[in-house]
Amino acid sequence: MNAPAPNLALEAQMLDLGARARAAAASVRDASPATRTAALTAIAKRLRENAAEILAANAEDVARGKAENMTAAFLDRLTLTPERLEDVARAVDETAALPDPIGAVIETWTRPNGLKFERVRTPLGVIGVIFESRPNVAADAGALCLRAGNTVILRGGTDSAKSVAVIGRALRAGLADAGLPEDAIQIVPTTDRAAVGLMLRGLGGAIDVIVPRGGKSLVARVQDEARVPVFAHLEGICHTYVHAGADPAKAIALTLNGKMRRVGVCGSTETLLIDRAVAPTLLPQIAAKLTEAGCELRGDAEARAITAMVEATEDDWRTEYLAPILSVRVVANIDDAMAHIATYGSSHTETIITEDAAAAEKFLANVDSAIVLHNASTQYADGGEFGFGGEIGIATGRMHARGPVGAEQLTTFKYKVRGNGQTRP
Amino acid sequence: MNAPAPNLALEAQMLDLGARARAAAASVRDASPATRTAALTAIAKRLRENAAEILAANAEDVARGKAENMTAAFLDRLTLTPERLEDVARAVDETAALPDPIGAVIETWTRPNGLKFERVRTPLGVIGVIFESRPNVAADAGALCLRAGNTVILRGGTDSAKSVAVIGRALRAGLADAGLPEDAIQIVPTTDRAAVGLMLRGLGGAIDVIVPRGGKSLVARVQDEARVPVFAHLEGICHTYVHAGADPAKAIALTLNGKMRRVGVCGSTETLLIDRAVAPTLLPQIAAKLTEAGCELRGDAEARAITAMVEATEDDWRTEYLAPILSVRVVANIDDAMAHIATYGSSHTETIITEDAAAAEKFLANVDSAIVLHNASTQYADGGEFGFGGEIGIATGRMHARGPVGAEQLTTFKYKVRGNGQTRP
Numbered sequence: 001m002n003a004p005a006p007n008l009a010l011e012a013q014m015l016d017l018g019a020r021a022r023a024a025a026a027s028v029r030d031a032s033p034a035t036r037t038a039a040l041t042a043i044a045k046r047l048r049e050n051a052a053e054i055l056a057a058n059a060e061d062v063a064r065g066k067a068e069n070m071t072a073a074f075l076d077r078l079t080l081t082p083e084r085l086e087d088v089a090r091a092v093d094e095t096a097a098l099p100d101p102i103g104a105v106i107e108t109w110t111r112p113n114g115l116k117f118e119r120v121r122t123p124l125g126v127i128g129v130i131f132e133s134r135p136n137v138a139a140d141a142g143a144l145c146l147r148a149g150n151t152v153i154l155r156g157g158t159d160s161a162k163s164v165a166v167i168g169r170a171l172r173a174g175l176a177d178a179g180l181p182e183d184a185i186q187i188v189p190t191t192d193r194a195a196v197g198l199m200l201r202g203l204g205g206a207i208d209v210i211v212p213r214g215g216k217s218l219v220a221r222v223q224d225e226a227r228v229p230v231f232a233h234l235e236g237i238c239h240t241y242v243h244a245g246a247d248p249a250k251a252i253a254l255t256l257n258g259k260m261r262r263v264g265v266c267g268s269t270e271t272l273l274i275d276r277a278v279a280p281t282l283l284p285q286i287a288a289k290l291t292e293a294g295c296e297l298r299g300d301a302e303a304r305a306i307t308a309m310v311e312a313t314e315d316d317w318r319t320e321y322l323a324p325i326l327s328v329r330v331v332a333n334i335d336d337a338m339a340h341i342a343t344y345g346s347s348h349t350e351t352i353i354t355e356d357a358a359a360a361e362k363f364l365a366n367v368d369s370a371i372v373l374h375n376a377s378t379q380y381a382d383g384g385e386f387g388f389g390g391e392i393g394i395a396t397g398r399m400h401a402r403g404p405v406g407a408e409q410l411t412t413f414k415y416k417v418r419g420n421g422q423t424r425p
Numbered sequence: 426m427n428a429p430a431p432n433l434a435l436e437a438q439m440l441d442l443g444a445r446a447r448a449a450a451a452s453v454r455d456a457s458p459a460t461r462t463a464a465l466t467a468i469a470k471r472l473r474e475n476a477a478e479i480l481a482a483n484a485e486d487v488a489r490g491k492a493e494n495m496t497a498a499f500l501d502r503l504t505l506t507p508e509r510l511e512d513v514a515r516a517v518d519e520t521a522a523l524p525d526p527i528g529a530v531i532e533t534w535t536r537p538n539g540l541k542f543e544r545v546r547t548p549l550g551v552i553g554v555i556f557e558s559r560p561n562v563a564a565d566a567g568a569l570c571l572r573a574g575n576t577v578i579l580r581g582g583t584d585s586a587k588s589v590a591v592i593g594r595a596l597r598a599g600l601a602d603a604g605l606p607e608d609a610i611q612i613v614p615t616t617d618r619a620a621v622g623l624m625l626r627g628l629g630g631a632i633d634v635i636v637p638r639g640g641k642s643l644v645a646r647v648q649d650e651a652r653v654p655v656f657a658h659l660e661g662i663c664h665t666y667v668h669a670g671a672d673p674a675k676a677i678a679l680t681l682n683g684k685m686r687r688v689g690v691c692g693s694t695e696t697l698l699i700d701r702a703v704a705p706t707l708l709p710q711i712a713a714k715l716t717e718a719g720c721e722l723r724g725d726a727e728a729r730a731i732t733a734m735v736e737a738t739e740d741d742w743r744t745e746y747l748a749p750i751l752s753v754r755v756v757a758n759i760d761d762a763m764a765h766i767a768t769y770g771s772s773h774t775e776t777i778i779t780e781d782a783a784a785a786e787k788f789l790a791n792v793d794s795a796i797v798l799h800n801a802s803t804q805y806a807d808g809g810e811f812g813f814g815g816e817i818g819i820a821t822g823r824m825h826a827r828g829p830v831g832a833e834q835l836t837t838f839k840y841k842v843r844g845n846g847q848t849r850p
Binding site for chain 2: 026029030103109111115117122124125208209227229247249250253254256257261342360364365366368369370371372373374375376377379380382385386387398399400402403412413414415416417418419420421422423424
């Protein structure tokens with residue numbers, strides 16, 4: 001009874017947009033890798049050629065944001081400068097230089113009856129990208145989807161609508177330059193929030209997967225409402241675990257880097273777990289470095305008995321601070337540390353610091369997160385650092401894509417089976 | 426307003442069952458391959474030891490089915506005999522003999538900074554299997570899920586409830602024999618249909634994926650209502666395409682085998698497409714063989730002008746007969762054939778019959794189905810024929826599993842990253 005009255009005009013418009021993306025999918029899928037590369041190169045060129053127009057539209061978005069008293073951080077995310085726009089174009093050029101994943105043979109085998117099997121990569125299909133204020137996401141995400149042979153429906157936030165509309169025209173013009181259908185990249189032309197709800201229901205089967213790019217409230221809404229698969233992580237509650245066998249210098253450096261290199265990224269360490277055996281000697285040194293770097297520590301009773309810090313509450317273990325704050329817990333041993341991670345972690349990224357190879361292997365084997373590291377910073381949770389060239393985000397779900405979502409993760413596969421007349425007995 | 430009143434007792438019971446399956450997941454996941462093998466071997470042994478009890482329970486289900494005037498085909502699917510039960514136990518032994526996929530290294534690479542990356546297989550988690558009258562599915566599906574390190578929630582049809590309950594006890598006893606938690610295999614203990622609805626909503630996050638095993642109406646309901654990923658195919662509208670370059674003997678043999686080897690399987694050919702250039706000579710020969718084998722043909726005007734057959738309607742191109750009926754269409758060329766498949770196919774399995782290598786490669790590259798074959802029967806669409814050892818079904822979705830779903834397809838992966846103190850610049 002409380003459902004809003006359906007907006008039939010909006011629904012028809014969105015279904016048409018989905019149908020266009022779907023209809024264009026075969027052209028992009030069956031195009032040669034060189035054609036997809038040519039389209040990406042043309043898109044980068046168009047972004048540079050249309051710089052004045054893009055920056056003018058962006059200035060309108062920024063002026064509106066200022067008039068609405070948006071925060072400085074928000075306005076910074078929204079703002080394009082000539083330098084930032086060149087970075088966007090360069091990122092598209094880099095995506096053009098990535099290997100084209102489509103048609104790659106993943107595995108081959110031959111059966112005793114002579115049938116030759118090949119598992120080969122094919123595009124996922126139509127990808128819906130829902131993002132917020134950063135207008136560069138339109139170009140980044142559009143390019144990566146196209147590299148993997150997909151078509152894409154881009155829906156940016158209301159605040160960046162003018163910027164995204166103009167960037168979208170550049171993307172579509174680049175497609176046309178390479179002889180691909182413009183409809184392979186769709187820009188949702190309305191700021192009506194109901195359009196997002198329609199995308200989350202899949203536009204009548206037109207959307208194969210949704211990728212949200214933005215803050216936790218956007219991701220939560222998408223994960224909650226979507227009727228199609230979602231590649232995302234709600235939060236990165238990442239742990240650095242200092243094992244009794246840790247090299248002290250590595251423990252200090254990796255905790256500091258894991259937390260403080262950039263505090264606002266999903267791979268930032270949010271909780272330090274440290275073995276009871278080494279806490280009295282090591283925790284004061286780690287705490288001193290973190291405090292010196294401007295980090296607030298919140299510890300359990302045992303940590304606070306060793307080093308003065310704020311008292312951690314149960315909520316702290318479940319909090320992704322994305323800020324210079326670190327929760328600290330002293331654990332009895334590796335099993336205790338893994339139990340803490342299983343209870344409070346978000347299956348994103350965890351690292352163990354130790355020189356004990358057996359402990360490291362146990363941690364790597366039994367911690368059920370997308371990324372588990374040994375003697376390396378949690379901040380390596382990044383597609384670029386994995387060598388993927390680019391990523392559209394990090395997924396913590398268990399289906400299809402897990403960890404950094406690069407071009408290869410935006411593909412599916414099929415089986416090619418070659419025979420010489422085999423009939424099945 | 427029309428929603429049924431929630432059954433809170435049922436919901437609590439099902440949530441508890443889901444929580445138990447989830448709680449058992451780590452034990453199965455972290456067990457050694459040898460332990461999982463031992464559990465499967467113990468399950469096969471328990472099925473044999475408990476044969477009398479299982480057959481007695483099955484006799485009760487069959488008696489009830491007879492009293493309710495179920496069809497002979499239905500009763501046949503429901504009925505276990507000593508021989509069939511031995512087949513079930515032997516299938517579990519075969520699953521025990523399959524390679525354990527967990528921990529297998531899928532790929533490795535090293536980055537310039539020295540970080541060593543490994544992508545390794547891990548279990549998917551908790552799999553919900555919803556099936557109908559065949560009680561053997563409980564053992565087959567339970568064993569395959571366990572081989573891949575998963576826990577499983579089995580929900581059989583009301584008609585086989587007594588059989589499945591007793592088989593379920595054997596499965597759980599086998600787990601305990603190997604030191605694994607009985608809760609790793611859950612049998613839904615109620616025949617309340619609302620339990621299925623609760624499973625489709627995921628039991629509060631306890632279920633990672635649903636696999637329906639049964640007829641089209643079950644699969645349709647699951648695909649329609651599920652809020653968690655589903656591995657399934659709604660139907661297999663499979664095509665055999667006889668290209669102008671076909672070897673006549675292969676064209677005849679592969680069409681006959683593709684359609685008539687078994688008409689009730691999802692890989693059975695439902696539509697024959699044949700090039701105009703060879704239809705006048707080849708179609709009469711193919712039609713004669715099919716008719717002789719008891720197959721009804723339904724053709725378009727051009728096919729009927731060549732060989733007498735029933736008139737095909739638009740519906741025929743969209744129908745999975747699962748019966749000795751074949752629709753027949755004469756096409757202009759390979760593009761016409763591929764367009765027909767794109768319009769009417771179900772993305773399951775299609776084959777091209779030709780000696781023209783270029784045509785074959787074009788078909789294999791551009792037909793977007795889970796399985797595409799060249800000079801082989803569509804009836805090879807089967808996990809066993811792929812060499813997967815066993816399968817829980819065939820998926821036509823684009824996410825995660827596509828084609829036959831064997832043990833390997835019931836896994837996911839994670840990244841292990843080994844460093845020596847790397848901090849991210």
